[in-house]
Amino acid sequence: MLKTFPKGGIHPPENKITASKPIKRLDPPKVVYVPISQHIGIPSKIIVERKEKVTIGQIIAKSGGYVSSNIHSPVAGTVTKLDKIFDSSGYKKQCIVIRTDLKDQSNFELIDSPLKTDIQLSKKDILQHITDYGIVGLGGATFPSHVKLNIKKDKHIDCLIINGVECEPYLTADHRLMLEKAEEILVGIEILMFALHIDKAIIGIENNKKNAIANFKELTKNNDKIQVAALKIKYPQGSEKQLVRALLKREVPKNGLPLDVGVIVHNVGTIFAIYEAVQYNKPLTERVVTVTGKTIKDPSNFWVKIGTPVIDLINEVGGLPEDTRKILNGGPMMGKAIKNTDVPVAKGTSGILVISKEEAERKKCTNCIRCNECVFVCPMGLEPYLLMNLTEKKMYETALNEDITTCIECGSCSYVCPSHRPLLDYIRFGKSIIKTLEIAKDKK
Amino acid sequence: MTVSIIYSVLLLTSLGIIAAIILYVVSKKFYVYEDPLITEVEEILPAANCAGCGSPGCRSFAEKLVSTEDISDLFCPVGGNDVMESIANLLGKEVTKKDPTVAVLLCQGSCDMRPKTTQFQGPDSCAISALVFSGETDCQYGCLGKGDCVDACLFDAMYMDKDTGLPVIITDKCTSCGACVEACPKNIIEMRPKNKRDLKIYVGCMNEDKGGIAKRACAVACIGCSKCFDICPKDAITMENNLAYIDAQLCTLCRKCVDVCPTHSIVETNFPPRKKKPISTITKGKKIDSPSKEKYIDKKVKAIVEPLKSNNDA
Secondary structure, X not given: OOEXXXXXXXXXXXOOOOOOOOEEEOOXXXXXXXXXXXXXXXXXXXXXXXXXXXXXXXXXXXXXXXXXXXXXXXXXXXXXXXXXXXXXXXXXXXXXXXXEOOOOHHHOOOOOOOOOOOOXXXXXXXXXXXXXXXXXXXXXXXXXXXXXXXXXXXXXOOEEEEEEOOOOOOXXXXXXXXXXXXXXXXXXXXXXXHHHOOOOEEEEEEXXXXXXXXXXXXXXXXXXXXXXXXXXXXXXXXXXXXXXXHHHOOOOXXXXXXXXXXXXXXXXXXXXXXXXXXXXXXXXXXXXXXXXXXXXXXXXXXXXXXXXXXXXXXXXXXXXXXXXXXXXXXOOOOOEEOOOOOOEOOOOOOEEEEEEHHHHOOOOOOOOXXXXXXXXXXXXXXXXXXXXXXXXXXXXXXHHHOOHHHOOOOOHHHHHOOOOOXXXXXXXXXXXXXXXXXXXXXHO | OHHHHHHHHHHHHHHHHHHHHHHHHHHHHOOXXXXXXXXXXXXXXXXXOOOOOOOOOHHXXXXXXXXXXXXXXXXXXXXXXXXXXXXXXXXXXXXXXXXXXXXXXXOOOOOOOOOEOXXXXXXXXXXXXXXXXXXXXXXXXXXXOOOHXXXXXXXXOEEEEOOOOEEEXXXXXXXXXXXXXXXXXXXXXXXXXXXXXXXXXXXXXXOOOOHHHHXXXXXXXXXXXXXXXXXXXXXXXXXXXXXXXXXXXXXXOOOHHHHHOOOOOEEEEOOOOOOOOOHHHHHHHOOOOHHHHHHHHHHHHHHXXXXXXXXXXX
């Protein structure tokens, strides 16, 4: 029997149409828009000026505090503007606009470097490299990695979990990376195990990526420190808490972190970025993005420079279909619709999903019929129908007592609701209100 | 027969007397003293229970008024100065007078002026849509048009105008309780002083973007050109973040800024219609109205054509 988490979960149609498409490298875009808040925490501080020339990998915005990250220039070129443009949050945010210098050869150099297995740096230097080269969690939450790796002495970590689950339908970015860069990822895992004194690592992969599982199993035949675990296909298994429960049967406490049960979880994309940062001093300036959709002509996976406008990627896969209704940044379950096609790819963009008019239409919301379906599928054991009602009636205190803040916003409840009720919209709203109320309380 | 009737009457009477004695003793023993002033004050208050004063209802506000020594910070916006004065007389305390205010919408981005570029399909609520994105138009400061303020208004002083997609405030009904100000996630409702004829001049825009970007998103956006700032004789206008703001305390309602605004983002309410002005002054700020333009052209054409005709005839 394959491992999985016990409570809730759903299995939406997978639609992984790009699973067999190798990751293509694109020509550098003419203009990049680099947002300064691509991570959770404090936005970075811009340290370049207008008309300044920048080279590839140069720091253009410095970390603004502890929970923050450096941002590097993805291209060589000239800073033309420091402007506010719409980013994936749906609001106008500060961006650094760089025009690519198309004569500069460094923009076209192939960056696929040979495998480098021996670790030369000391433990301290490894962590310093991860901080300096702006590595953030590439699974989607974009939490700065150095904060996650800076473990207090009273915590004992005994296991590193590598998240290769990719439970979101449509997305194949991590899948392709695991196939094409498997050896590099294994070196990355060893770097982290060495830096953090951990002797056990588990790579968790969902069973719909059989070739990736076989590939890793073959490569780790003689390595008993790294295990490969196949997981049952179930959404939202890629969530940290669910993954820890599935692999180790450890329950992460309410409002706690995997750190509290002696585990660190990292996405495969992050591991690859750490490998490049430590072995080749390469900052995080590009990532794998799946550009897909049922109506797209030639959906594919790409190495995309941070800051590339979405329209460039869509043109690459055959242009925007006429009946497009929504373009999502991310997968269909947790992705967010973007405001226009000039929105840039940020560090957290794992996919661009184009949705046609038919699929996008929200069905009419009717009354709750008390079928309990949302309670069955909630992976956190919450009662979504109740939380929605409490938020609607402005009973925030009661909602807080019902653990509304532990919701991971996976959207399973809204997905299964036969009355098409906007459960997650209201729960997310309730969470934000409670957050502001708590901030107000702290200030008092 | 008669005996049983007498017994039952006696039994019930004595039960009644015993219960009365117990109730009397309990009511004396557990008597809670309550200031009779509280009820009196509550009777003066408008009983709207709107929470505009900061207390959850009129009763608790009355308690607060009676219990606190210095009530100069407390104010009932619905009752206004009259109510506060009569309360002050009753309690023998002093209150500060406040000018009556009225809610004002600082956005004129109707459907024609501010074209929609996206569509929101989620629940009909401004607060929820504000969580997800900046709004259906390209202006990220303006009205979202889902009517959270209308739902919050307890006095039926607001309604959504279907043609413009913007809420409308009925000034006579507005009690300035401030519920709409709190409900609006974009902070585009402001409380402004209300005078007798309800004459107001304010900048109906909150767009902090630079001129070009603001104008592209909305035809009536404030572009931060500072023309009103320059012309204002009383220095009532301040410019901040590409946006003008008129201080109602300093404004003398001279309307010079309204004439000069190139995007018509300064709103004037309830002023009598103006006298017609010579074309030369109108063209400075506004476009020439199409009928007058036609007339102007007609005259010119006649002036050219008629001499030609007479020449031909000759």
